[in-house]
Amino acid sequence: MLQLLFHSNRLLDHIVDRRPHFGVALARLDVYGSTEFVERYLTRLIATPASALYQELAGNEISESPIGYQLPERNRLLHYLFSNPENAERLSVWKPIGDYVKRLLAGDERQGYWSHLNGDPGWFERERTSDPVWSAMFFFDIMITSAARHGIEYHMWLYYLPRFAGLLENGYDSDGSGIDKEAEFPTRAARLLYELFGFLTSWTTLYDRLPEGSKLRLMPDRHDRGSAIPHSAAIALGETLAIVMASERIDDGVIQTLHDVALRAIREIHDDGMRGYVTEAILRGGENKFSAPHLDRLADRFIRIDAYDQHEMASYADALNARLADTPRPRSQRAPF
Numbered sequence: 001m002l003q004l005l006f007h008s009n010r011l012l013d014h015i016v017d018r019r020p021h022f023g024v025a026l027a028r029l030d031v032y033g034s035t036e037f038v039e040r041y042l043t044r045l046i047a048t049p050a051s052a053l054y055q056e057l058a059g060n061e062i063s064e065s066p067i068g069y070q071l072p073e074r075n076r077l078l079h080y081l082f083s084n085p086e087n088a089e090r091l092s093v094w095k096p097i098g099d100y101v102k103r104l105l106a107g108d109e110r111q112g113y114w115s116h117l118n119g120d121p122g123w124f125e126r127e128r129t130s131d132p133v134w135s136a137m138f139f140f141d142i143m144i145t146s147a148a149r150h151g152i153e154y155h156m157w158l159y160y161l162p163r164f165a166g167l168l169e170n171g172y173d174s175d176g177s178g179i180d181k182e183a184e185f186p187t188r189a190a191r192l193l194y195e196l197f198g199f200l201t202s203w204t205t206l207y208d209r210l211p212e213g214s215k216l217r218l219m220p221d222r223h224d225r226g227s228a229i230p231h232s233a234a235i236a237l238g239e240t241l242a243i244v245m246a247s248e249r250i251d252d253g254v255i256q257t258l259h260d261v262a263l264r265a266i267r268e269i270h271d272d273g274m275r276g277y278v279t280e281a282i283l284r285g286g287e288n289k290f291s292a293p294h295l296d297r298l299a300d301r302f303i304r305i306d307a308y309d310q311h312e313m314a315s316y317a318d319a320l321n322a323r324l325a326d327t328p329r330p331r332s333q334r335a336p337f
Helices: 002-007 009-017 022-027 034-046 052-058 076-082 086-091 094-105 113-117 124-130 132-149 160-171 188-209 229-245 252-268 272-284 292-302 307-312 314-326
Strands: none
Touching: 002 034, 009 022, 009 034, 022 034, 022 076, 034 052, 034 086, 034 094, 034 132, 052 076, 052 124, 052 132, 076 086, 076 132, 086 132, 094 132, 094 160, 113 160, 113 188, 124 132, 124 188, 132 160, 132 188, 132 229, 160 188, 160 229, 188 229, 188 252, 188 272, 229 252, 229 272, 229 292, 252 272, 252 292, 252 307, 272 292, 272 314, 292 314, 307 314
């Protein structure tokens, strides 16, 4: 009977449309087939902007100091998954949400969505809770901060966000009629990229908010691999920044804004070891070795920021200069700035 319940498309339609929290009851069953059911269930919920998932996300933005969000019991799905985030880990809930967004941004799901993203962002604040990409990123934010608060030593697949960024870059187009290319965020896609950088930066800087002695504060042995959330977020932030800065589609002002947001993570971290780790992640740009073109782009962007901010980030400037001097390049040599 359970297998019939888990695999019935008609029942899934009824659950999502009429009895969404019955899906939570089925998710609680630690039996064969429950994970596959949850994957189908969450996929349908994130694909349906009027679903219970969107309603719960819209009502779950109250922070829980110092890390995470309050999870009121009335939000039955989010409360079940994240008040004990081992439930989310067991069910791999990042997969249906992340995979749907990847298909959506690749153009395989909703007709006309990219026309929407490349339109004017004027109503973004009002529309964001019904936007599938923003809602998915907020779902990840609740999941990741809850995992960090409970000391889970796993990245919870936050590495989906660089994939989102790559797809947003690939579809970015601000040449449409009525778009102000000089605006801070010319399009909804530009604003989503800004929100994405904000989430990655906040997951990186939560390092300072973790309690002393937390295993999530232990520094990894390697700079190209991290399992705990803050270090994994730093690697993802560096990779995402590299994607954006190499773009020929994204507007120059948007790239500068995103660069400045990423570097804010270095300024906001007080631990010298973690500051160095984040600096290294940004200089590497998600690669195992340093790339001369990427370092040159970082230098070009750094000299554009405010002189006071440059002074506040002297250690980053020193590290960037050192890598510029040490990294081989074909012919022309860039002088340290």
